Amino acid sequence: MGMGDIDLRHRIAKRAAQEIEDGMIVNLGIGIPTLAADYIPSHYEVWLHAENGIMGAGASPLQGEEDPNLCNAGGFPITLTKGGSYMDSTTAFGIIRKGMLDMTILGALEVSSQGDLANWIVPGKRVPGMGGAIELAQKAKKVVVVMSHLDKHGRSKVKTACSLPLTAKACVDLIITDMAVIEVKSQLLILREVMPPFQPEDVIRATEAPLILAPDVKSVV
Template sequence: MAVGITERYLIAKRAAQEITRGMIVNLGIGIPTLVADYIPNDYGVMLHTENGILGMGPSPETGKEDGHLSNAGGFPVTIKKGASYFDSATAFGIIRRGYLDVTILGALQVSECGDIANWIVPGKRVPGMGGAMELAQKAKKVIVLMNHTSKDGSSKILKTCTLPLTAVKSANLIITEKAVFKVQDERLYLKEVMPGSSINDIVNSTDASVTICDSLTNGK
């Protein structure tokens, strides 16, 4: 079952809790773009985009979009005081040198050891991998935001990914509409139960092996 609008914002809001003051953060296409709206203005967080902005702000109000300002997905954005513009080569230099504290990505599949598959479904046309490969390998922390299951109800969190990989053993945290998992020592730990879900529901809808954290909490 696909994630509804309310659930998408719930996932984004929870992801924003992983961001602390002064971080440099990259937000991927899809649910990750919504995270910008939940970062407190006084945190001094600088959002980075592959198309050449450091200091991206939240989404603009309707009617106040600037056609010259967009994120890497082509959606309109605002900028914060102190923001800078640069070419894509510099944007990727920031990624490859390891300056990003956090990258938040979408995914098609994630394995229990943190492998990420997020760029192609065989037989379907896609625009390309984009910056996901570099982001998943070089950011200090990699957070994956995704719906827990596919449209046919099959799990997207697997023992082994069946789609072509973007990065190997790169995910640190996975947030879905059902749960928050941490990946540690190539194992998947259930860290938090999201509102409206239960441990049994999460375990039964996850193909990967799940270890329950001693410090398991209920999300808000």
């Protein structure tokens, strides 16, 4: 991965973090979503939930200070914030299933114009399992997807209909890519913001699904 790719991942994560409000309980998926934790304002009291049994997950530890017994759902080392707690995974999933999460930020392979999410398997490829994505997508009060706008073959990942097996139907509220911020509303896709240096017409050309331009399309800061 080149430095440009790393920078893009952080730009997407930084924009996703702007959706997080003070006092929220938030679950961050593996990959780009995890980076959003670095951009939550320090004065916010935000509780990061991990489905392997943590409420109050903290930042990544410094190299050499990792606790081998403390990791997030992706198996990466983390810390625990003041007031954080441990629980078994049954309780952690109970929090999800009861609808207590204010937001989840998830990666995706495809999102459809209806807000359908495909993010857990590419047929024929090895996969460790769907993890908590199905419950998170269905039960979180707000579902934010972060991903590249195009796949490695240059094809749109924002599609009229998903071609990959679905994680959940009509669950996505907001899509943030390296090109745009797109709101899913009433089974329509509304282009709200564009990532520099792109213009709205660039995003429209690169997107398979039809987009509606918001009356005041902004540029992501």
